[in-house]
Amino acid sequence: MCGIIGYSGPLEAKNILLEGLAQLEYRGYDSAGIACFDTRSAVQVVKRTGKVAALKEACASMLRHSHCGIGHTRWATHGGVSDTNAHPHRAGRVTLIHNGIIENYHSLTKRFSLESRLVSQTDSEVAAWLLDAFYTGDPYSAVRQLAECVRGSYGFCIMFDDRPGEIYGIRSVSPLVAAYTRSGALVASDLTALIPYTRKYFVVPENHIVKLTGYKISLYDLDGNAVLPEIMEVNWNMDAAMKNGFPHFMLKEIHEQPEALKNTILPRMTKGLPDFTDDQIPDEIFTECAQIHVVACGTAMHAGMVARALMEPVLRIPVMVSIASEFRYEEPLIDEKTLVIIISQSGETIDTLAALRLAKSCGSKTLAIVNVKGSTIARESDYVLYTHAGPEIAVASTKAYSVQLAALYMTSCRMALVRGKFTREQAAAFLAGLLDAIPAMETMIRQKDTERELVTHLIQQNDTFFMGRGLDYAFSLEGALKLKEISYIHAEAYAAGELKHGTIALIAPEVPVIAIATQEHVFSKMISNVREVKARGAFVILLTKEHARVDEGLADIHIKIPDLDDRFTVFPIAVILQLIAYYASIGKNLDVDQPRNLAKSVTVE
Numbered sequence: 361m362c363g364i365i366g367y368s369g370p371l372e373a374k375n376i377l378l379e380g381l382a383q384l385e386y387r388g389y390d391s392a393g394i395a396c397f398d399t400r401s402a403v404q405v406v407k408r409t410g411k412v413a414a415l416k417e418a419c420a421s422m423l424r425h426s427h428c429g430i431g432h433t434r435w436a437t438h439g440g441v442s443d444t445n446a447h448p449h450r451a452g453r454v455t456l457i458h459n460g461i462i463e464n465y466h467s468l469t470k471r472f473s474l475e476s477r478l479v480s481q482t483d484s485e486v487a488a489w490l491l492d493a494f495y496t497g498d499p500y501s502a503v504r505q506l507a508e509c510v511r512g513s514y515g516f517c518i519m520f521d522d523r524p525g526e527i528y529g530i531r532s533v534s535p536l537v538a539a540y541t542r543s544g545a546l547v548a549s550d551l552t553a554l555i556p557y558t559r560k561y562f563v564v565p566e567n568h569i570v571k572l573t574g575y576k577i578s579l580y581d582l583d584g585n586a587v588l589p590e591i592m593e594v595n596w597n598m599d600a601a602m603k604n605g606f607p608h609f610m611l612k613e614i615h616e617q618p619e620a621l622k623n624t625i626l627p628r629m630t631k632g633l634p635d636f637t638d639d640q641i642p643d644e645i646f647t648e649c650a651q652i653h654v655v656a657c658g659t660a661m662h663a664g665m666v667a668r669a670l671m672e673p674v675l676r677i678p679v680m681v682s683i684a685s686e687f688r689y690e691e692p693l694i695d696e697k698t699l700v701i702i703i704s705q706s707g708e709t710i711d712t713l714a715a716l717r718l719a720k721s722c723g724s725k726t727l728a729i730v731n732v733k734g735s736t737i738a739r740e741s742d743y744v745l746y747t748h749a750g751p752e753i754a755v756a757s758t759k760a761y762s763v764q765l766a767a768l769y770m771t772s773c774r775m776a777l778v779r780g781k782f783t784r785e786q787a788a789a790f791l792a793g794l795l796d797a798i799p800a801m802e803t804m805i806r807q808k809d810t811e812r813e814l815v816t817h818l819i820q821q822n823d824t825f826f827m828g829r830g831l832d833y834a835f836s837l838e839g840a841l842k843l844k845e846i847s848y849i850h851a852e853a854y855a856a857g858e859l860k861h862g863t864i865a866l867i868a869p870e871v872p873v874i875a876i877a878t879q880e881h882v883f884s885k886m887i888s889n890v891r892e893v894k895a896r897g898a899f900v901i902l903l904t905k906e907h908a909r910v911d912e913g914l915a916d917i918h919i920k921i922p923d924l925d926d927r928f929t930v931f932p933i934a935v936i937l938q939l940i941a942y943y944a945s946i947g948k949n950l951d952v953d954q955p956r957n958l959a960k961s962v963t964v965e
């Protein structure tokens with residue numbers, strides 16, 4: 361979950377590391393630190409709790425004229441948030457930064473009698489001391505021995521005192537990308553730190569050692585053989601990772617959704633029909649499966665819930681959705697006749713990755729819907745459908761959700777077509793309906809003042825309830841998550857018919873209820889449920905289609921979306937729910953893009 365970066369080259373290392381950490385900060389922001397070889401080739405470390413800005417201030421007059429260093433921004437796992445627990449860690453002749461979790465650090469501490477040496481409470485410092493113990497002048501041998509004894513996930517960047525100008529890296533599960541550029545050699549936990557310097561990069565393969573010097577990068581397997589890296593090219597530029605005039609990344613990313621949707625859908629349409637030829641996804645995976653299992657976490661899992669509600673009635677085969685962290689331990693009933701759809705923006709979420717590996721070991725076909733090109737999930741899945749949202753920086757997922765939905769809608773349409781559940785005309789009409797959702801989203805983005813105003817009531821309350829039926833219930837789940845994570849208002853989503861079975865006891869005067877009622881076939885039932893909460897004094901924010909007629913006074917606020925086919929209302933509704941969460945966070949003066957306790961990419965269990 362942490363952000364890591366290493367640099368060796370002709371430029372001032374401190375500046376490159378600090379700029380890189382600012383780009384990576386969304387991965388974790390409890391504390392940050394850098395270590396550089398100084399002009400006398402001695403390693404100097406500066407680390408601080410708080411954000412990168414605090415670190416920048418702390419080293420303003422230090423670490424000048426250095427050309428090699430490593431930097432880290434932390435999301436605490438082992439050990440609290442403190443200067444001592446911040447990375448880099450020093451151990452004898454070793455300086456190390458780590459992203460991941462070392463599961464056996466307790467037993468390693470005992471086995472190598474490290475208790476008296478440790479100054480922090482972190483698992484990472486144990487790795488630093490191990491390296492120091494293994495180091496006899498050969499960095500490869502020391503790193504190899506470290507890899508042999510640690511269990512868990514890691515991306516390490518390491519400097520040895522007697523090797524100024526050199527950085528060594530190794531990873532298992534946690535990501536590491538590297539590039540040699542005109543400005544020098546860089547390694548980082550993700551691409552956003554490399555983009556200012558290059559568009560070409562490579563993913564450090566698991567259990568390979570990467571070595572950076574000021575003039576080259578080398579890659580070796582654990583037997584010491586040189587390996588040619590597989591160079592990839594990013595398809596977005598630095599602009600995509602900047603705020604570009606928006607006050608927050610989240611607001612910018614909400615605005616980017618219509619474009620992201622077009623980029624994801626249009627290249628996959630041939631004569632009005634879904635076409636995955638360029639993605640090299642064969643129709644057999646759609647025709648030969650007897651069931652579908654969608655696995656993901658958080659927002660991506662909510663996209664899966666929408667897909668289930670959409671797919672099952674059309675395909676008439678079981679479609680199940682699982683939370684990845686549960687799926688991997690529940691011995692799921694999947695086999696070679698199961699298509700497992702894995703959804704992940706980052707492509708690095710550890711539970712989702714483990715679920716993918718489990719699915720493959722059961723013989724299931726795997727299709728990953730992923731945003732980050734070359735990520736671990738993308739590389740390990742049998743097939744990949746990339747979403748083209750560009751980098752999503754705000755911790756709260758917005759555009760990634762919409763494009764995941766778009767990819768799932770297209771998958772569903774292609775499946776229905778090749779399984780004979782849709783005629784060509786029906787499939788073409790479906791895709792046309794999907795495209796109609798884009799201007800509807802634009803309309804809701806233009807009308808964002810509505811949400812800005814309505815949050816004044818919301819932010820004075822401790823709880824908010826979301827409710828809906830069918831697809832609307834699936835959308836509610838995401839609305840509640842969004843509100844919780846950035847406004848810290850407790851929020852829950854309910855299938856509207858379920859409220860009476862307990863939760864309605866919590867509805868008291870002024871409690872906000874966000875009721876989504878866009879599904880025609882359950883509209884009247886839904887309105888009855890709204891009446892029930894209104895009768896108990898709830899403050900009702902009702903979301904319907906334009907033409908919907910509701911009794912005067914039923915809703916305190918009524919937001920209307922353009923009249924769309926029921927199947928596509930999620931797109932404009934998502935915008936409304938995202939904006940409600942966004943303005944609630946602003947209204948409470950919170951850190952919208954980097955909410956407390958969270959990190960963008962969850963690479964630990």
Ligand code: AGP
Nearest residue numbers: 658659660704705706709756757
């Ligand atoms: C939601 O806003 C979160 N950022 C989170 O739930 C996220 O969707 C989840 O951690 C999954 O991440 P992934 O898509 O990168 O796998």
